[in-house]
Structure formats: C-alpha cells, structure tokens
Amino acid sequence: MSVLTNPRSERVKAVRALGRRAARQRSGRFVADGPQSVREALRFAPHTVLDLYVDGSVADRHRDLVELARTAQLHVHECDPAVMSALVDTQHPQGIVAVCRPVDVPVAEALAADGGFVVVLAQVRDPGNAGTVIRSADAAGARAVLLSDASVDLYNPKVVRSTAGSLWHLPIALGGAVDELIAACHARGRRVFAADGAGTTLLHDADLTGPHAWLMGNEAWGLDAETRELTDDVVRVPIHGHAESLNLALAATVCMYASADRATSAD
C-alpha cells in the first residue's frame, strides 16, 4: 500500500473542501471524521463509504476499522500525519477519515415504519443541536428524524460529529416545508405534537399512547402560531424552577423519553 504524503495534492484538497456545503452539494459526498463516525458508517451503511484514509502512524489504533473496511472491499488509503491534518479542519485529527455518500432517505421512506414516534425538526439552525437531537432520537428509540427545509445541513462536519454515529442508525429525511411534513405525518396516521413553551398541555398529561410525531421549533423563535394550529396538541415541558426554558436538544430529549417511557408502561 503506497502512503499519501502530499498534503497539497488535488485528492487531499478535494476531501478538505467537503467541509463546505457548496462542495458537498456539488460532489454528493461528505466526510465522517474519527473512529466513532467511521465505525458506525462501516457497520450500518458500508455501501455508502467510498474511501477510507488512515494515518499510518496511528493505524494500530484503528486496526479493527481497517479490517471492517477491507471486508467491505473498500479502498483504504494510508497517509502520513501531515496529510491527515490537511484532510479535515479539526484541531485534533483522530487519524481516520471516511468519504461517504449521503444516507438521507425520502420523507415517505422515513415515515414507512408504523407505531412509536418520530421527530420533526423545523428549521433547526445550530449544528450541535441538530446532531444532538439525532443522537437522542436514536437513544430514545425514534423511528425516524425529519429535518425541514431551511435547516442546517445534515452533512455539516459539526452535525455529523454531534450525532456520535447515530447519523447511520435511523432513517433521516431532509427538506420539505414544515406544513408538508406535518401533513405527511398525519397521512401516515400519526398525531403531531408541537413541543413549545406556549403549550397548555403539560408533557405529563399528553396522550402519547398512539403513533405520534414530536415537532420541535427553531432554537431562537420556536414555532409560529400558524404552524402550531396545524398540530394536534401543543405540549409544554414543565419548568419547575426559575429557568426560562430548556434548550432545544434538552427539551426534545425529555419529550422523546416521555414517549419511550409511555411505551414501556403500556407493555
């Protein structure tokens, strides 16, 4: 295996460019950076992994992943530390990077599974929030995540990292106006609950027994009144102390775990 040593090569520049949305959209590629992301991509969607780059000086640490990749008949490029640093724009490169094809699915496919709950993110803008909600949706057992249009790019490196591998674990659909996504949930027999501080129904009292969708608003402006009107109920996470609110990821997680807990109780 030849070792890549030129951090200024066209190949390296092309990978680094994937840090920018325009380059991702043009090429239909994105980057999974670090062993956790790479492992979950290889385990759950090996056919979407196109190239794997491993820093030879730390390759021992990632031997299991290289094995996984070879089993999947993928190209494994060994590179030196300078090339690894040039591939991704992170302060602490972790020695392994994969170039991947998108994993999002059409809305209809994300909503194909019956029962349980899904989560719809309306115009979420912060990469950390979006990624963290995907991670906790996975943990809480959501059937799918839907991101409306005007949301942060799912393949932004910070989103990918914040999902902690959950990006590859459950169906995620992108795009569509919020009202279209609400209608799609209704058409599949799901009640839609807006999670909003303006809600009059407390989370504890929400009827989470049937198939449903949680609709989470934007971190700054929440959900507008028109959108809330389209939902079946507006549900509020109670604030017991003097805090003004919970942030988006925390509120979403509390709501989703209430759904999961209700499902457990019903067993």
Next chain:
Amino acid sequence: MSVLTNPRSERVKAVRALGRRAARQRSGRFVADGPQSVREALRFAPHTVLDLYVDGSVADRHRDLVELARTAQLHVHECDPAVMSALVDTQHPQGIVAVCRPVDVPVAEALAADGGFVVVLAQVRDPGNAGTVIRSADAAGARAVLLSDASVDLYNPKVVRSTAGSLWHLPIALGGAVDELIAACHARGRRVFAADGAGTTLLHDADLTGPHAWLMGNEAWGLDAETRELTDDVVRVPIHGHAESLNLALAATVCMYASADRATSAD
C-alpha cells in the same frame, strides 16, 4: 456619568483577567457577560454584583438592567465599544458585563432543603456540560447542585454562559470528594442514585418517591465501581436504538425530569 474609553486601563485589564481561573481565585470575583446573566444576577443576588459595565452605544437596549442596577445602588460604568470588547474574551460582546462575587454556598446549606431531589456532579470537566446540567437542574426543580472537587470551575465564563442565568437561581455547592458528598446526602436522609450505563435498574423502575440525589459521573470515565458501591442504586437510562449512550447533560436531564414527573404523579 463619565465614559470609559481606554481599553488598556488597569481597570479593564483586571476585568479581562477574570477569564482566567487564577485571577478569579486571587480576587474572589468573576464576570457575568451579557443581558441574560446580568439580569438574573441583579434579580436573584443583587448584593453579589459589584460593578456593571454598559456599552453606551447600545445602552438603550439594556435600559431595564441599568434601572435595576441603580435601584440596587450599584456602580454603573458606561464605556465605549472598544472597552467593551477588551473587557471580555468573546467574539460577539453583548454590550453589558457585571463583575460579581461568587454565589456558591457550603454543602450543608445546599442540602438544607428537604424533599425532592438534588444533583451531584462527580468531576465534571466540560464547561458546557456543567453549565447545561445546572440549567436543567433549575428547570426540573432540583433543590441544589453539588460539584465535587476536580470539577471544572463554576465561574469559568463558558460555564456561566451555559447556565443561562440558572447559576443565580438555586443553591450550588463546590468541592469535597465524591464519597463525602454521598455521605452528606445520606446524612440528610436522601437516597443516592448513581446514573450510569452499567446500572441494572432501569430509570422507569427506580424508586424516586422519597428525597433523593442523582449522582452523575465524569463525561469520559463515568463513575468507578467503588463509588457506585456507596450509592443506594445504580440506574440506567434505557438506550432503545443503536446509540452507545446519551451525553452527560442529556442523561442528567432525563433522570431529573423522571424525578420531577414522579413528584407530579404523587400529587
């Protein structure tokens, strides 16, 4: 009111130095940066606010806070934008900064309130995690937060910002070894529940009816077996999908909201 215009003055340097732990410890001061922190400090602990700095060019935006400060007979220093930028090390200064005295209380005082639940953070290191847990402890109605020794400094600017004002809302105690904090909770009649992925009791089945404390481990290494032995039960937040875990702040929030919900059900 004279306007401060010299970003290199000793006064300005002394405030900026409070971004560093050593300077905070030497002076017994820290900085509340931005309207949310300043407002909560003025509302909940005005006697701990020593100086207020307002950027005159945006003073209109903060008129209510300046009024609050004057009612509390505080010094309000008007400054120009260059001085505001020099006061704090943030990319987007929000035009208002307060120099404050610490608000933490002794462990015994934090544990003085009976009933409900408290949260104990064992060697939490990430500023965002610590601040976010304090914010959600406030929202979930915790009686107090205890940070063990070897934790991140509560007055680190990133911690302060992440609390979103909750720093001033509930009793917070600092220091003490984890086993001492567990013993202190026991002595006050609280059962202590370790939240840990190694737990055999599912959150849904934990007995959260009496007074209790949630013990959260470090983000990277969790809680060691010896510490778990000291607790009354080790409780696991169920992971339903393929996610490896929830992060510290999410897990803590789910546990604390389970406590709050159980209290609601018992009403």
